[in-house]
Amino acid sequence: MKYDLHVHTSRYSSCAVSPPEAVCRTAIKKGLTGIALTEHDVWWPTSEYEELRRLFPELTIFSGAECAVPEGHFLVFLPDPDCRLPRLPDLPGLATEVHRQGGILIWAHPFRYDRIPPRWLVRVRPDALELASLNMSSAVQAMARKTAARWRIPALRNSDAHRAEDVGKYYNEIPAALKNNGDLIEYVKYLL
Template identity: 50%
Template sequence: MLYDFHIHTREYSDCSISSAEEMCQRAVEKGLAGIALTEHDSWRPPSEIQELQKKFPELTIMRGMEHSCPEGHFLVFLPNPENGDIPEWCSVLDLIPLVHNYGGIVIWAHPFRFSSKWPNWLKHVRPDGMEVASSNMHRQAEAKARKVAADRGILTFHNSDAHDAFILGRYLNELEVHLTCVEDFITYVHKQGNGDGIRPASPVGAASSS
């Protein structure tokens, strides 16, 4: 089962040029089992996810948020975002415990994209996962992210960070389970514990740009 857990749409992320429907259609064409719409610092209303799900029943559509912190960007997934108040621009030192308190997970998005320095915050808190490959990560960032993930035993992800439907699926995760909702994803990540429990799909074949 192939999944992409980092996608932006033009309805809620100004930097994206593709609509949610275009992203979903592309995911279906690429043979994905599910995607996560992770808008910048905002949650897509659940009613819109439900409408998209009706139009694309073969695709599991989850919602998340890419939260901006002084220390970088982090993907947040909550069982019920409407019951989870996350302050804008809060430190990751506050974000991770808060999200965990709400029963959610935090994935470090495109680490080392802008700086190769070792983040001091990793001495105090630990994300549930981190991206080690993305359309917005250069090779040096990917290499450093892999080393950090291995050293700290952090679950790794390959996500497209697509802002254009053409990019969606260039980086994918292959899971041995079928996710039906975001709660399934959260549970799956929790069960992995330490280490790389998600096998990234190759950027060739099903994950190609064609």
């Protein structure tokens, strides 16, 4: 089954150009099983997620956010769809709160802004990192591969799409049907 776990829409990400309905239609057309809507530092209201899920029952839609802290950008998924995170000042604070709530933290497009392996990996270990996305050059992808191997961090491939046509350009083949955030969190924590 195919899952793209890093997608933006124009509803809550000002840098995205496609509305969520177009993103979902494209994901279905491309044969994706599910997508995660991960707007920049914004959590969709649960009622809006539920409406989108009603419109596209054939597509699993995960709720998350791309949270920016000085150390980088991190995809956050929480088990309770009504949970939200306050804006946190740094990665240790973000990781502590995400894990306190039973969620996962995925390092989005690592090395996009800085080509030096971060010192924070000694203190804070993400649950996974992106190995490839539209915003990662081949050199950056190689650095991500080395980092994942050296630190034994599970790796994912996601589009980081900001336009409907880019959804699914990178995706994850997962041999399980993930139906909700709880399934996704369990898969990343224990099976990836």
